[in-house]
Amino acid sequence: MPHYGDYQNAIYGAGLAGIVPKVPVDFATLAARATAAMPASVRDYVQGGCGDERTQDRNAAAFDHWGMTPRMMVDCTARDLSVELFGLRLPSPVFMAPIGVTGLCTPDGHGDLAAARAAAGTGVPLVASTLSNDPLETVAQAMGDTPGFFQLYTPKDRDLAASLVARAEAAGFKGIVVTLDTWVTGWRPRDLNTGNFPQLRGHVLTNYFSDPVFRAALARPPEDDPAAAIRQWMGTFGKVLTWDDMPWLRSLTKLPLILKGICHPDDARRAVDAGADAIYCSNHGGRQANGGIAAIDMLPGVVAAAGATPVLFDSGIRSGTDVVKALALGATAVGIGRPYSYGLALDGAAGCAHVLRCLLAEADLLMAVNGYPTLAAVREAGAVRM
Numbered sequence: 029m030p031h032y033g034d035y036q037n038a039i040y041g042a043g044l045a046g047i048v049p050k051v052p053v054d055f056a057t058l059a060a061r062a063t064a065a066m067p068a069s070v071r072d073y074v075q076g077g078c079g080d081e082r083t084q085d086r087n088a089a090a091f092d093h094w095g096m097t098p099r100m101m102v103d104c105t106a107r108d109l110s111v112e113l114f115g116l117r118l119p120s121p122v123f124m125a126p127i128g129v130t131g132l133c134t135p136d137g138h139g140d141l142a143a144a145r146a147a148a149g150t151g152v153p154l155v156a157s158t159l160s161n162d163p164l165e166t167v168a169q170a171m172g173d174t175p176g177f178f179q180l181y182t183p184k185d186r187d188l189a190a191s192l193v194a195r196a197e198a199a200g201f202k203g204i205v206v207t208l209d210t211w212v213t214g215w216r217p218r219d220l221n222t223g224n225f226p227q228l229r230g231h232v233l234t235n236y237f238s239d240p241v242f243r244a245a246l247a248r249p250p251e252d253d254p255a256a257a258i259r260q261w262m263g264t265f266g267k268v269l270t271w272d273d274m275p276w277l278r279s280l281t282k283l284p285l286i287l288k289g290i291c292h293p294d295d296a297r298r299a300v301d302a303g304a305d306a307i308y309c310s311n312h313g314g315r316q317a318n319g320g321i322a323a324i325d326m327l328p329g330v331v332a333a334a335g336a337t338p339v340l341f342d343s344g345i346r347s348g349t350d351v352v353k354a355l356a357l358g359a360t361a362v363g364i365g366r367p368y369s370y371g372l373a374l375d376g377a378a379g380c381a382h383v384l385r386c387l388l389a390e391a392d393l394l395m396a397v398n399g400y401p402t403l404a405a406v407r408e409a410g411a412v413r414m
């Protein structure tokens with residue numbers, strides 16, 4: 029049976045022929061190379077976060093104080109990283125988190141399609157953001173047989189919300205991820221210093237501009253009057269959601285409903301009681317609120333509160349080791365954020381797929397050497413706070 033760890037042999041094998049990876053395998057080199065290659069406006073938007081970025085930095089640094097203990101004399105020659113989620117059997121517990129400017133991460137402006145192709149090539153699901161340069165239907169198609177999820181930024185216009193969700197269902201997405209932490213944008217000094225917010229320049233609004241409900245509310249189509257369309261987007265973008273909206277959100281779809289941005293155990297309990305199919309523990313990579321606890325430190329409390337409900341996690345994952353730690357702390361599946369956008373920036377779909385394969389190879393090999401043949405074994409082994 030092939031293993032994700034075999035990617036290591038492929039790299040060493042290519043090295044014998046004098047070929048080294050085009051995209052670095054470690055996050056530090058990847059980030060340095062990708063941010064040097066990106067246009068400054070995209071770099072600042074993707075790499076930056078809220079305030080002085082302490083929460084963002086802490087998200088990654090906090091993985092250092094969680095440690096795992098190897099077990100010996102365990103047969104780990106066959107390893108199973110597959111996971112069941114909403115009745116789907118996923119080949120690994122890794123997915124691509126929604127990134128709203130994915131479209132801008134490749135020079136051709138079709139980064140969403142490149143990420144979708146990387147999903148098709150690796151089997152790693154993509155959570156497609158509402159904010160994309162290509163319409164959600166085209167993105168879904170480019171994912172091939174790999175299941176995709178649609179991330180909803182809930183507009184104030186309820187009919188528009190219903191339309192976006194209906195389109196996502198029709199396009200074949202397997203679940204709706206509702207992001208709770210971003211009805212307004214957090215304070216982001218890197219973007220403020222350059223007065224740059226991509227959406228206000230008309231980027232990544234294709235799902236709105238192509239939507240019949242959004243278009244019907246415009247005097248002239250977005251192609252003829254983009255400024256008015258952007259103003260309309262600004263007006264409708266962020267609905268403030270409260271628990272009272274849950275029956276309405278639930279009524280929008282029969283697909284699994286996943287609530288993104290849950291960090292407090294009480295909110296996790298409330299989400300389960302209100303009918304969420306999964307909790308998505310995340311602090312948005314430190315882009316929304318500064319002054320927060322590292323997301324990985326909040327995961328155990330959320331997992332305990334969620335009970336039998338699956339918990340997805342992101343924020344600060346930089347390596348396969350981080351993936352295994354998050355699984356050990358109870359995540360059902362783990363979202364990759366900035367690393368895949370850096371892969372896209374350096375080599376499009378191939379660069380993105382490479383980043384995902386490296387993360388999976390490192391996770392798989394760590395499971396092999398630590399004596400954890402299955403995800404159940406990872407969870408049972410757990411991680412201790414050092």
Ligand SMILES: Cc1cc2nc3c(=O)[nH]c(=O)nc-3n(C[C@H](O)[C@H](O)[C@H](O)COP(=O)(O)O)c2cc1C
Pocket residue numbers: 073074075087125126127128129157158159179207288310311312313314315342343344345364365366367
């Ligand atoms: C450039 C960028 C754009 C993002 N856009 C979205 C988005 O459209 N919807 C969403 O729910 N989260 C969005 N996020 C948050 C990610 O889904 C994820 O929570 C975050 O990237 C995890 O942190 P990390 O990248 O530091 O690992 C975005 C993140 C970045 C870096």
Ligand SMILES: CCCCC(=O)C(=O)O
Pocket residue numbers: 128159210212213312315
């Ligand atoms: C209003 C911001 C939407 C995109 C996003 O989620 C992000 O940049 O983090």
